[in-house]
Amino acid sequence: MAPHAEAAPAAGPDWPAALQALEAGLLQRDVAARCLLLATLAGEHVLLLGPPGTAKSELARRLHRRLPGTRYFERLLTRFTVPEELFGPLSLRALEDDRYERLTEGYLPQAEVAFLDEVFKANSAILNTLLGLLHERQFDNGAQREPVPLLCLVGASNELPQDDGLLAFYDRFLLRVPVAPVDDAHFHALLHASAPTPSSSTNAHEAGLLTARSLEALREQARTVGLSAEVLRHLDRARQRGRTGDHPVSDRRWRQVAELLKVQAASRGAAQVSPWDLWVLPFVLPHRPDDVPAWTEAFLEDVAHAVPLDTDWLERALVALEGQLEIEQLAPADGADDRAGKLALAQTLGGQGGETEMLRLVSERARRHYSPLHVATRLAQVDEWATHLSALADQVHATAEAVTAQAQAHPWLPPSWRAHIAAVHAARVTQVQALQARGSALRTGYAGLPVDAQRQEPAPAPVPLPAGP
Numbered sequence: 146m147a148p149h150a151e152a153a154p155a156a157g158p159d160w161p162a163a164l165q166a167l168e169a170g171l172l173q174r175d176v177a178a179r180c181l182l183l184a185t186l187a188g189e190h191v192l193l194l195g196p197p198g199t200a201k202s203e204l205a206r207r208l209h210r211r212l213p214g215t216r217y218f219e220r221l222l223t224r225f226t227v228p229e230e231l232f233g234p235l236s237l238r239a240l241e242d243d244r245y246e247r248l249t250e251g252y253l254p255q256a257e258v259a260f261l262d263e264v265f266k267a268n269s270a271i272l273n274t275l276l277g278l279l280h281e282r283q284f285d286n287g288a289q290r291e292p293v294p295l296l297c298l299v300g301a302s303n304e305l306p307q308d309d310g311l312l313a314f315y316d317r318f319l320l321r322v323p324v325a326p327v328d329d330a331h332f333h334a335l336l337h338a339s340a341p342t343p344s345s346s347t348n349a350h351e352a353g354l355l356t357a358r359s360l361e362a363l364r365e366q367a368r369t370v371g372l373s374a375e376v377l378r379h380l381d382r383a384r385q386r387g388r389t390g391d392h393p394v395s396d397r398r399w400r401q402v403a404e405l406l407k408v409q410a411a412s413r414g415a416a417q418v419s420p421w422d423l424w425v426l427p428f429v430l431p432h433r434p435d436d437v438p439a440w441t442e443a444f445l446e447d448v449a450h451a452v453p454l455d456t457d458w459l460e461r462a463l464v465a466l467e468g469q470l471e472i473e474q475l476a477p478a479d480g481a482d483d484r485a486g487k488l489a490l491a492q493t494l495g496g497q498g499g500e501t502e503m504l505r506l507v508s509e510r511a512r513r514h515y516s517p518l519h520v521a522t523r524l525a526q527v528d529e530w531a532t533h534l535s536a537l538a539d540q541v542h543a544t545a546e547a548v549t550a551q552a553q554a555h556p557w558l559p560p561s562w563r564a565h566i567a568a569v570h571a572a573r574v575t576q577v578q579a580l581q582a583r584g585s586a587l588r589t590g591y592a593g594l595p596v597d598a599q600r601q602e603p604a605p606a607p608v609p610l611p612a613g614p
Contacts, residue, residue: 158363160186160412161556162353163211170338171200172331175559180320180428181208183557185258185297185355186363187408189401190279190317192264192300194434195324205260205299212296212355218256222267231261231271232284239287246287254284257296264300265311272314279317296360305433312392319401320425323434367411372403376418379447383426386443392432402429409557420448421555424562445562449552450544451569454576459537462530462610463583469523469608470590476513514597522604523591530610531584538577545570 160182167178177193181204184191193201202219209217220231229235231253239246249255261267267275277283279298284291306315315321327335372380387394405425410418427440445451549570552563 158186158355158359158412159353160355163355164353166211166353167204167207171203172327172335172338173561174200174204174324175561176428177201177204177322177324179557179559180322180425181205181297181299182211183405183409183425184320185212186360186412187319187367187405188296188360188364189319189405190298190300192302192315192318192321193324194302194305194321196303196326199324199326201299201301201324202260202262205258208297208299209258211353212258215257215296216251216255216294218251218253218259219262220253220260221262222264222271224266224268226267226271228271228274232274244287246289249284249286249291253295254278254286254291254293257294259295259298260301261298262301263303265302265304265306265315269310272311276314276317279314296357316395316398319398319405320428321431321434322428323437363411364408367404367407370407370410370415371417372406373417373419376406376420376423379420379423382447383423383430383443386440387430390432390436394430398429402426405429413556419555421551421558423448424555424558445566445569449562449566449569450548451566453569454541454573456537456576456580458611459530459534459580463580463587465610466527466530466587466608467583470587473513473515473523473594474590478511478513512595514595514600516600516602517596517598519602519605520591520594520596523594523608524588526607527584527588527591531581531588534577534580534584538581541570541573541577545574 164178164182167182168175171178177200181191185208193199193204195201205219206217209215220226229247233247233249233252233254236244236246236248247254253259274285277285278293278295282293282295284293300318306312384394384399406418406422409422409425410416413419424444426444427437431437431440549567552558552566
């Protein structure tokens with residue numbers, strides 16, 4: 146497997162620096178930060194699913210600070226929230242002229258970045274308006290349909306919508322990202338971490354800032370990006386996998402997925418979508434957060450080959466060969482009863498001080514000696530087994546080298562995923578090396594069997610081994 150050649154990043158938004166600013170000081174938020182930034186580049190919306198206190202609102206505020214000059218809107222929704230809190234109060238002057246219009250300045254219809262917490266607790270009047278605002282980027286203000294400048298709306302919720310009437314609104318979020326509390330391995334780091342200190346203003350010369358012009362240039366460039374045959378094969382498998390669930394992926398979502406992948410490739414300066422760009426599929430295709438791990442494992446298996454190594458046959462064959470060696474090493478020579486008496490005498494003459502030369506000689510003669518043909522036959526079977534292992538080892542080493550290089554080279558792949566991929570492939574290499582070490586010891590053992598050069602005997606029957614691969 147040869148690493149994919151990576152082109153230089155395209156001219157456009159300084160997204161690597163923006164990503165670094167989003168992630169700075171946050172533990173285990175690399176996936177959420179990448180999904181949030183990628184959605185913004187593509188003009189899509191993100192739903193963060195997780196309990197309170199997991200930095201969902203902090204990520205949205207950090208995103209806003211990457212977009213200087215943009216307007217930000219944030220609200221916590223409840224079942225008592227009224228439309229005026231999101232879309233603005235009614236215009237009294239318009240009512241005097243019999244017009245039903247809202248004053249939207251400072252409210253959601255005028256925002257470029259928005260964060261709505263507990264988004265599914267809003268009533269139907271709000272949700273119906275949000276549907277058009279999110280998908281069509283339009284807001285019906287009285288008799289007028291006005292375009293909205295919304296770049297990305299970040300929704301947050303502790304739970305999935307329970308009402309089927311909310312499914313259409315749920316579907317408007319292209320990326321749906323589970324956000325869990327920091328795990329035990331990072332708990333101490335959490336305790337030592339400093340609280341975020343957001344700045345109320347953004348320096349125009351600060352690195353990692355995104356502008357409307359650079360975003361538009363990137364999306365224009367994305368229109369020239371293609372989907373390779375390899376990527377299409379992966380997407381075909383993903384579509385088949387998606388059909389097994391209760392909520393098949395819609396045609397609209399598939400089109401959005403394709404555009405998202407193209408934007409990601411364009412941001413890397415690539416002319417085609419790479420299989421590694423598909424890391425985002427677990428956050429756009431599953432309907433439920435519980436399905437994300439299975440989709441993640443599918444990516445890790447299909448693209449990263451980060452799966453446990455199957456060495457069952459080699460291990461069972463090795464155990465059989467090791468067992469036979471132990472039998473042959475302990476096998477007594479012909480006339481073993483007489484030799485046993487001599488061995489006892491030698492032990493008596495040797496006293497308590499350890500093995501004497503006589504003890505060694507008698508002990509050696511008490512063991513069965515084998516013909517050169519016998520030893521050569523056993524070594525040939527071990528070498529045949531080692532040939533299979535050597536072929537596997539070459540494949541494992543080549544795959545590990547190529548895959549880890551590709552993972553490290555892909556700038557969007559979450560660092561936690563890179564670390565996992567590297568660890569799995571390192572474990573695969575270690576697993577093969579352990580078998581090679583046992584195989585080497587096995588060969589040394591057979592080669593060290595006592596040999597009687599004058600002994601004539603037919604070649605031994607091969608050690609029975611399990612069915613081969």
